[in-house]
Structures are given as C-alpha cells and as structure tokens.
Amino acid sequence: MPSLKDLKNRIASVKSTQKITSAMKMVAASKLRRAQEQAEASRPYAERLDRMLESLASDIVNKGPAPETLPKLITGTGSDRVQLLIVVTSDRGLCGGFNSVIVREVRRIIQRNRAEGKTTKLLCIGRKGRDQLRRDYANLIVHHFEDIGRPRLSFNHGNTIGTKVLELFNAGEFDVAHVVYNKFKSVITQIVTVQQLIPLAPGEPKDDTIGSEGGAASIEFEPEEQKILEALLPRNLSFQLFRALLESAASEQGARMTAMDNATRNAGDMINKLTLNYNRTRQAYITKELIEIISGAEAL
Amino acid sequence: MAEMVEFELVSPEEVLVTQLVDMVVVPGGDGDYGVLAGHVPMITTVRPGAITIFEEGRVTDRIFVTGGFAEVTGERITILIEKSVKVDKLDRAVVEQDLKNFAEDVEDAKTDDERGQAINKLEIAKAQLQAIVDAAANH
Numbered sequence: 001m002p003s004l005k006d007l008k009n010r011i012a013s014v015k016s017t018q019k020i021t022s023a024m025k026m027v028a029a030s031k032l033r034r035a036q037e038q039a040e041a042s043r044p045y046a047e048r049l050d051r052m053l054e055s056l057a058s059d060i061v062n063k064g065p066a067p068e069t070l071p072k073l074i075t076g077t078g079s080d081r082v083q084l085l086i087v088v089t090s091d092r093g094l095c096g097g098f099n100s101v102i103v104r105e106v107r108r109i110i111q112r113n114r115a116e117g118k119t120t121k122l123l124c125i126g127r128k129g130r131d132q133l134r135r136d137y138a139n140l141i142v143h144h145f146e147d148i149g150r151p152r153l154s155f156n157h158g159n160t161i162g163t164k165v166l167e168l169f170n171a172g173e174f175d176v177a178h179v180v181y182n183k184f185k186s187v188i189t190q191i192v193t194v195q196q197l198i199p200l201a202p203g204e205p206k207d208d209t210i211g212s213e214g215g216a217a218s219i220e221f222e223p224e225e226q227k228i229l230e231a232l233l234p235r236n237l238s239f240q241l242f243r244a245l246l247e248s249a250a251s252e253q254g255a256r257m258t259a260m261d262n263a264t265r266n267a268g269d270m271i272n273k274l275t276l277n278y279n280r281t282r283q284a285y286i287t288k289e290l291i292e293i294i295s296g297a298e299a300l
Numbered sequence: 301m302a303e304m305v306e307f308e309l310v311s312p313e314e315v316l317v318t319q320l321v322d323m324v325v326v327p328g329g330d331g332d333y334g335v336l337a338g339h340v341p342m343i344t345t346v347r348p349g350a351i352t353i354f355e356e357g358r359v360t361d362r363i364f365v366t367g368g369f370a371e372v373t374g375e376r377i378t379i380l381i382e383k384s385v386k387v388d389k390l391d392r393a394v395v396e397q398d399l400k401n402f403a404e405d406v407e408d409a410k411t412d413d414e415r416g417q418a419i420n421k422l423e424i425a426k427a428q429l430q431a432i433v434d435a436a437a438n439h
Contacts (some may be wrong), residue, residue: 041314048310048378052371118380155312155382220342224331231329231345232369235380239312 004285007278013272017268023096025233032187038153039184039246040260046243049236050076050166053200055219056229069226073233076199077175084142084244085109086197086241087163088181088248091146092233095252096259098182099191105192106133106180110140123175125161125245131289151166159244165241166234169198182251183246190251197240200233212270303337306376307353309363309384316384317363317432323354324377326370327427335377342372346379348424350387350431359438362387364431385434390428398425 030047060070089099106122106129113120122137124130124144133141143164148157175197182190221228240264307324325334327349330381353361368381388435402422407414 006306040311040312044315045312045380047308048308048371048380052369052380055343055371080423158312159382220340222328222344227329228343228345228369235369242312 002277003280004278007274007281011274011278012079014267014270014274018264018271021263021267022262025257025264028253028257028260032257034251035153035250035253036184039243039250042243042246044257045239049232049239052180052232053205053236054287056225056232058220059219059221060225063112063225065192067104069229071226071233073237074200077172080118082121082174082176083113084121084123084168084177084198084243085177086166086177086214087129087133087177088230088244089124089126091127091148091150091253092190093128095256098252098255099126099132101190101192102182103129104134104241105194107136107192109136109178109180110129119145123161123165123168124250142173149245153245153249155242158240158245159238161241161245162234164199165237174198179241179244182255183247183249183300184250184254190255193241193247195244197237200236205258229235248256305337305339305359308376308378309351309365310378310380311382311384316422321353321355321360322351322357325354325367326377326379327351328370330429335372338374339372339377339431341374342362344370344372345368350434352378362431362435364390364428388432390432392429392432395425395432399429 048188085106087102089102093099110120120140122133122141123140124133125148127146130141130144130146133196143163145164148161165177171178176196179191179195181195183193304320304322305324305437305438306323307317307319308315318324323334323336323380325332326344329345329347332349333344346365351363352359362374362424364387365379365381365384372381382402387403396406399422402418402425403416406422409418
C-alpha cells in the first residue's frame with residue numbers, strides 16, 4: 001500500500017503541472033488572437049497583389065510577348081529535377097502533432113521524389129522541423145532559419161527568406177520550389193499545405209470573359225510588362241513566404257492551445273483518480289487502526 | 301466639386317491609408333505622374349520617393365515610400381509598398397548622415413551583393429533627401 005505522504009506529494013505535483021499547462025493554454029490563446037489579427041491584416045495586400053498578377057498574366061496571354069523573354073520565376077528552368085522544399089515549423093515544442101505532421105509530409109515527398117529519380121533539397125524554417133529532419137536527411141538541408149517571427153513576425157522575415165531562396169535559384173541550385181506549412185483552419189484543425197512557389201503556379205484559370213469585357217485588355221503598363229514582372233515576382237515570392245509564416249504562426253498557437261487544453265484535462269482526471277486513491281488509502285488506515293484498537297480491547 | 305479618386309496605400313502588414321482625394325502624384329518607375337479620377341487603367345512600378353496627395357488644390361500630405369507597385373483604375377489608385385514614412389517625420393540631419401554612411405558602404409563593399417544592397421540603401425537615402433528638399437521648397 002503506497003504511503004499517504006507519497007500520494008499527497010504526487011497530487012501536489014500533478015496540480016502544479018496542471019497550473020502550468022492551463023497558463024500555457026491561456027498564453028497560447030492570446031498569442032493566437034494576435035497571430036490571427038496579423039494574418040487578417042495581410043489579406044488586403046494579398047488580394048491586390050493577386051489582382052495585379054492576374055491583370056499582368058491575362059495581358060501577357062492576350063498580347064503574348066514571347067515566353068522566352070519572361071522571367072525564369074514564372075516560366076521555370078524547363079526542368080524539374082531538383083526540388084527545393086521550404087519547411088515551415090515552429091521553434092518550440094509542446095504543440096501536439098504540429099511539427100510531426102509537417103515532417104511526415106516532407107518525408108513522404110522526399111520518398112516520392114526519390115522514386116521518380118528527382119533530387120530534393122531542404123530549407124528549414126524553425127528549429128523543431130530541422131531537428132527531426134536532421135536525423136535522416138542532414139545532407140539534404142541546404143540552409144536553415146531559426147527564431148523567425150520573434151518577437152513579432154514582420155514582412156522583413158518573409159523578405160529575408162525570399163532573398164535566400166532567390167539567391168539559391170539564381171545560382172541554379174534548384175528548379176522547382178514548394179513551401180510546406182500548416183494552414184490555419186480553426187483552433188483544432190490545421191491543414192498541411194504544399195504550395196508551389198517557383199515557377200509561379202498559375203492561379204485558378206478565370207473564365208475567358210476578362211479580356212472581352214475590355215477590363216484587362218486596356219490596361220497600360222509602365223514600364224513594360226516584363227520589367228514590372230521582374231520587380232513584382234520576387235516581391236510576390238517574399239510575400240507568399242510571409243503569408244505561409246503567418247498561417248504557420250497562427251496554426252502553431254492553435255495547436256498548442258489544443259494540446260495544452262488536453263493536458264490540463266488529463267491532469268484533472270489524474271488528480272481525481274489520485275484523490276480517490278488517497279481517500280481510500282486513508283480510510284483503510286483508519287479502519288485498520290480501529291480494528292487494532294477494538295481487537296486489543298477485546299483481548300483484555 | 302471635381303470627382304474624387306480613392307487612394308489606397310497598402311503594406312503587407314496592414315492597410316495604411318484609404319481616403320478620397322483630388323489628386324495623387326506618384327513617383328513612377330518611368331517618371332512621376334499625377335492621377336485624377338477617370339485615369340486610364342494602368343499598372344506601374346514605384347521608385348523610392350514621395351507620394352504627394354492633393355486636396356482642394358493644396359498639398360495635404362507627403363508620404364515617403366521605399367518603392368513598390370501602383371495599380372490605377374478609373375476610380376481608384378492602389379499602391380502596394382513595403383515601408384512608408386511621412387515626409388515631415390524625416391529628419392534632414394539623420395538622412396544626410398545615412399547618405400554619408402551608405403556612400404562609404406558602397407566603397408567598402410567587398411562582394412557584388414553587398415555593393416548592390418548598399419547602392420539600394422544609398423538610392424533610398426538620396427530620394428529621402430530630395431523629398432525633404434522638395435517639401436521645404438513648396439511650403
């Protein structure tokens with residue numbers, strides 16, 4: 001029979017753990033709100049950037065400057081042999097399966113690429129993903145970033161990563177780039193998303209009416225389309241990475257909130273069980289002592 | 301009252317300005333241009349410089365931007381930028397100091413990359429100084 005003192009200590013320790021997890025849950029909740037607001041605030045820019053790219057794209061389709069004059073970022077290198085994966089994970093743990101699902105997806109893609117005879121390279125953002133991938137794929141990691149988004153995520157972070165990716169692209173290090181991140185759907189659901197960045201994946205083809213309505217066809221460009229694209233595409237790359245970082249940050253806090261909520265509940269269950277156990281044991285001790293007294297008295 | 305044009309200044313992090321104005325003068329990649337209501341639809345790059353906003357025939361605001369893109373439609377002008385600061389918040393002494401520092405950086409740069417970055421910064425500082433001078437001249 002465990003001693004009463006041991007049980008008491010265990011209850012106390014589980015209680016203090018519970019306090020920590022419930023505090024972490026509340027911290028995650030407030031960080032989540034901030035991350036969501038930030039993601040919300042970036043939406044107008046995204047809409048307008050998309051609109052501009054769309055106008056440019058439909059103009060190029062209509063007027064058709066020769067494809068070979070277009071920047072490589074949109075046309076690709078004409079090969080898909082070397083694939084770059086930009087893996088967005090968190091720097092900190094205690095957020096449930098948040099990082100594991102990303103790593104699992106990355107492993108799956110690496111296997112698939114191997115089967116197809118393609119080479120994969122990894123660019124890791126966040127310590128956790130890198131730590132997990134380093135075990136098996138250390139030689140594939142070309143670069144990594146840590147402490148992104150601390151104390152506050154800003155466009156500069158997206159820009160830093162974007163510049164690095166461009167540098168690698170211009171050096172001919174890879175042909176196709178994808179970013180893998182958790183898209184925020186709700187506090188309990190995060191969706192692993194693989195988005196193609198280079199060459200720029202054409203968005204949903206809009207119906208053909210754009211040109212005939214006279215909207216896109218009559219837009220003037222200054223300087224010419226190619227020059228604008230050359231400036232716009234790197235910006236778009238950085239911005240898409242920034243969006244991925246924002247989504248990932250919101251997802252991380254959501255995942256942590258759920259994980260900590262579960263942990264708090266489990267701790268509560270455990271405390272209930274231990275308390276029951278403690279009371280039973282105490283009762284048993286009292287009964288035992290009573291029996292001893294009574295049988296002692298009867299023996300007299 | 302003339303027709304107004306809607307002016308939007310948007311950064312990746314937030315919408316900075318949305319207001320109805322008479323005219324906006326934008327430092328375009330190929331030269332400055334003014335936008336009134338009913339302007340021909342157009343997409344341009346924006347070089348580092350001051351965006352000037354006119355209301356009722358007077359300059360009401362000057363905003364310095366480090367470059368970006370502008371989309372003009374008949375009723376709206378949208379400018380996508382990364383960083384902006386009001387011209388009257390720029391400090392001439394600081395900008396001149398920057399100018400000196402970046403000029404040195406350009407000379408000290410060891411790699412082409414470093415030099416490119418330093419030249420970019422220098423261009424921005426030059427444009428800032430120009431914006432301050434212009435603003436002072438028109439007051």
